[in-house]
Amino acid sequence: MDYTPHTDEDIAQMKKAIGIASLEDMFADIPEKFCLKRLPDIPASLSEQETMALMQSLSLQNRLPQMTLTGAGAYHHFIPAVVGHIINRAEFYTAYTPYQAEISQGILQAIYEYQTMIAHLTGTQIANASMYDGSSAMAEAAILSAKTLSRDKIIIARSVHPEYRAVTRTYCWANGYEVVEIPFNQSGQLDLPVLQKELAENVAAVLVQSPNFFGGIEDIVPIAEAVHAHGALLVAGFTDGTALGILKPAGELGADFVVGEGQSFGNSLNYGGPYLGIFAAQGKFLRRIPGRLVGATVDKKGQRGFVLTLQTREQHIRREKATSNICSNEALCALAAGVYLAALGKNLQKLALLNVQKTQYLKKQLLQLSGWKEVFAAPVYNEFVLSCPDAGKVNDKLKKEGIVGGYELQKDYPKLKNALLFCATEMLSKEDMDKVVAIIK
Amino acid sequence: MELIFEKSKPGRSSVSIQQSDVPATDIDTAIDKKYLRTELDLPEVAEVDLIRHYTNLSRRNFGVDLGFYPLGSCTMKYNPKVNESAASLPGFTGLHPYAADKMAQGNLQLIYEMQQYLSNIFGMAQFTLQPAAGAHGELTGVMMIKKYFEKQGEKRHRIIIPDTAHGTNPASGALCGFETITLRSNNEGGVDIEHLKSLMTEDVAALMLTNPNTLGLFERNIEEVSRIVYGKGGLLYGDGANANAFLGIARPGDLGFDVIQLNLHKTFSTPHGGGGPGSGPVGVSKSLIDYLPVPQIVKTADGYQWSDNFPDTIGRVRTFYGNFNVIVKAYTYIRSLGAEGLRHATEMAVLNANYIKEKLKPYFDLPYDRVCMHECVFSGKRQVAESGVHTTDIAKRLIDFGYHPPTIYFPLIVPEAIMIEPTETESKETLDAFCEAMITIACEAKENPQILKDAPLSTEINRLDEVLAARKPDVCWKKT
Structure with a gap:
């Protein structure tokens, strides 16, 4: 099974058109000694029925929990049925990034709607088209803060998810930034007096999560005041996105960036991925945030339409000066989140x-x-x-x-x-x- | 088309929530009022309207299942349906990432075997499947290079990147604290060896090379390139974006690459979902194994287990274990094809690219007239000179013929670039029809250039004002 439609006759005709005697002639640029004499050692091909039987048996070696x-x-x-039906439409899932806006209005508009819903839910003015997951969104917010303020220290609450802290440490190490952790108090919330002591002129950002890893809701307002008093930025994460259905969002409480995991919005557990990195920010960071952004505009006839915008932030235009290296994101997971949020309302x-x-x-x-x-x-x-x-x-x-x-x-x-x-x-x-x-x- | 918000009407909803079956707790006693939000402004629509909204949006979107999608460097091959069926099995979708390893042996085995298959296909010592996308894989790879020199007690500040490279390469280098320097291409589209010699110093950590490069050309001087890099103690990084060009033909590990990142959503047929999710496995040579991100799978007498116990690791690059469900699809693909199928796929991909190159050569400028690999790059220079028609106009006109346009204006060293990657899943008939359309457009450019400038004429939305979008950004709808 290899999904190629070529018949022997097709191949013969094409070789003739190209002017080659054998298919190997096409690989003449590869030095002879590097050409494989033997195929890589992987299991032999299977029919579709055999493939499906194999996958079924592998999946059954997992024990699905009660x-x-x-x-x-x-x-x-619970994921409402509408979500699966929409994201399984081939017009969406077999598309690439919407570089050609005229034939990508579907995903562009869906992302614009997603950005709007996320900005509202998080209490901010803007949200990007998605990051890899909650942890990379948080780490990139830390890096962005350090670059924006030209400061080199990041403070992170120990009440933040251990893996988010680990990812942030990895990203910060690569950039030469120092990371300091702040303990939690007896209620399981960030220890504010310790934070106040640690805040100094070289602190770029303070990273918290609310609800935090222990489930506890952090008191964001005094944290934001302390952080801003030192000219630093507040990055507020969250754990389960559905909490935003009742909790006052950190964007309204003084956070500069609100980042987190959007898996809860219509995405299966999937043993950890693909998930959805939510990245939202206050409006003043619009031209600095990482990732893709969809913007509304008009076409030649004056009709509303959507494009990828402010691309001068991005790697394919700015290369090493880009605000991030992100290219592919989690668009289909963002689509699922948009459908989910619209379905729940x-x-x-x-x-x-x-x-x-x-x-x-x-x-x-x-x-x-x-x-x-x-x-x-x-x-x-x-x-x-x-x-x-x-x-x-x-x-x-x-x-x-x-x-x-x-x-x-x-x-x-x-x-x-x-x-x-x-x-x-x-x-x-x-x-x-x-x-x-x-x-x- | 109306926005979902404009269709909203107070009192409507699609999904109802069941009554609670537990004794009620007063919300105000559970959570202090100051933490509670006062308004929640999400759309209120009936299910039928929701479905029609998104279904109508989907009709304004083009995917591989609708037609030919020769987007260069993106490898938009057909996404086999059996992959989707396999990946949607409840055993794969339903497990929490923190389920005990004992409960997840099927998943662990799949990940473990996938790492082995990739190691064998690419000739690397070990793979990690953690990174979520190609650029994330690049970042992970560059981090490992950084760690390698840190462990050697060496401080190297620079990375060399050819002028043909994807923008993610320099951006990944920069996100890892490296200064990036640009390496020129020579007049046959390969690395300018003399320039490389002059740039390669003991302050350079690595050369990031895409091979075949983004011109679709194999780096003939690869041995000399690696000799120069190794000669100064540097490492060779391979961007595997173009891996569809050499499956079963040659292996980056044998060519001397120390790191390579892949894109499962390109080479291994997983759908790209309108921008993601992807998956960006990274393979390394023996010298870099110690620095792989955690967690890693270990095989024990007691089954497969996750382990964090690798003291020299760069650490974590994301939560959990990568884009697992994407990996399931790629695993399914590899098992369906086997080694022979993979090699045949590469051969047909390269055959298709060379066929298009030969057919269109008389009509469009071909800056590097060599045998190409999986893609070919033309220039619209001739059309600009003859009739003032630009590559973007040619691309937009292709939409009217029912095709997704190729990648345009990339690589940057080709003016008015048109980068065509047909992939192996397209038939000769499809390629012939596409070439006919391109030839027709080349004629139209001479006879009626205005039609190209007005294109596309067949879509509901015409060319959009990108300048306005950037000057007056509207990225979030506001009620008026």
Whole structure:
């Protein structure tokens, strides 16, 4: 199976037209000693039926969970049928980047609508067409801040997702920027007095997340005031995008950039990718932000249409002076997010409230177990941290029943021994949660 | 077309949310009021209107499934449907990335085997599948080069990049703190060896080379190029954007490349989704294995496991394990084709490109008249001189003939460039018809240039005012 339509006769005619005797003549520029004498060692080709059987059997070697109680950066939500039907339209998914606007109005307009929805949800004025994932969006916001202010230090809260911190460290190391972490206080929120002490003239940006990795909602206003008093920029992330259905967005509370993971909006768990990096900013950064941007304009007849715009920020025009190196992004995931948000509309708030209800219930039930305690007092959206007598044992019991348990925080935070981070979304019924408690008991 | 916001009417919705089945908690006691938002301005539309909106948008979009898409350097081959079916199996889509490794053995095996297949196909010691796209792979590769010199105790500040390279190359170098210097091409479209010798110093970390380059030409002097780079202790980075030109024919590892990044959404047939998601695996030679990003898969007696335990790693470049679902599609493709199929695909891709080159040569300037690889680059210079018609006009006129235009104005060293990459999945009939259209347009340029300047005439939206879009940016709709 190789999807080439060439018949032997076609090949013969084409060779003649080109003036070559054999196909190998086309590769004459490759020095002889580098030409493979033997094909690469990979398994032999398969028919479509064999291929599908192989893939089916591989997929069945995974154990699909009965329930998923972990969020921690990837969230199990219901995806309305409309999302799959739209993103599976070949006009969208078999297209390249919309370089030719006249035959790409579909994806261009859909992205413009997505940008609008995201800017509104995050309380900012602008959003780009997408980044790779939440962590790369955060790291690029840090780099952009340092370049914009010509400063070389980045502060990041330890209550930010450990992998987001790791990615930010990698990007900052490559650019020679220093990264300092700020501890969390007893409520599991950023420790403001420590931040105030660390803020200095060389700090470019402070990176926080709200809800943070522990599920806690950060008090953004005083953080923003402290950051801005030192001329630095505030980058505010979030965890589960559906939280924006009820929480006041960081863009309204003083954040300069709002970045995060948009997977929750209509994208499957997919074992971690592809996901959707959301990048939103206050309007003054319009000509500096990374990534593609779609703008409205008019055609020769005066009709509204859409184009990729402000491309002088981008690598294909500015090369080494570009604001980022990003080229391909996650357009189809952004399309899914746009369809999802349009399908839910104001019901995103209802959904978020439902998540809060489920979360409060699960937390309350688990707290009735002997030896279980609440670890942090900060208000939460749909994730929370509890300590228990033996976290490993709890997860083993759940795994035996085909349940993905809580996230064990000890591996990233050694002091949080036997602490589990749980997530409850609309996917868990009361019955499910009662079963979880019964299994642990 | 109306925006979704303009179709919105208060009180409508597509998706209803079920009633809660747990005892109610008062929201104000759970979350302090100061944290709650007061308004949520998302569109309110009925499901039928939502579906019609996006379906009508899709009708204003061109994809490979609608027609020929010879967008140079983007390898817009057909995206086999079996890949999509495989990738949508619930076992692949439904797993949380933090599910225990024991629950995810199928996924881990697939990733592990994919790394091995790519290592064998490209002759590299090891691959990582973490990067989300080609440019992300470039960044990852350049980071590993940086780490390599850091570990050697050497400070090298520069990277050499040919003038034909994609813009992502210098941008990736810059995002990694390197100064980038431009290497000239010679008059046959390859690396100017003398210039390379003059630029290559002990302050240069690497040469980033695309081979075949963006002119679609194989770098004949590759051995000498690598000798010069290695002679000064530098490394050779390979941009694998054009890997469709040599599958089963030659291997970058054998050619001396230390790093190569791929684009699964080009070479390995995964759909590009209107701009992404892609996937940008990076392969390295033995000397760079220690610096690969984490996590990596290790195979143990107890099955496959993720491990972070690699002390010299550059660290993480993204969350979780890469664009997994894209990798599933590319894996499906490799298993369907096998090595023979991959080689045949390359042969047909190169045959198609050379066929187009020969057919159009009499009508358009061909700046480098050599056997090409997977793509060929013409110049619209003649049309500009004869009738004032530019490459962009030719491209827009092609739309009226039902084709997606080639890549234009790239590579930068070819004036009025027209970069055509047909790929292997197109038939001789398709290529003949496309060439006919190009020849017709070349005639129109002489006889009726205005029709090209007015093109496209067949689309609902005509040429758009890009200057206005940039001067008065409107990137977010506002209620009026």
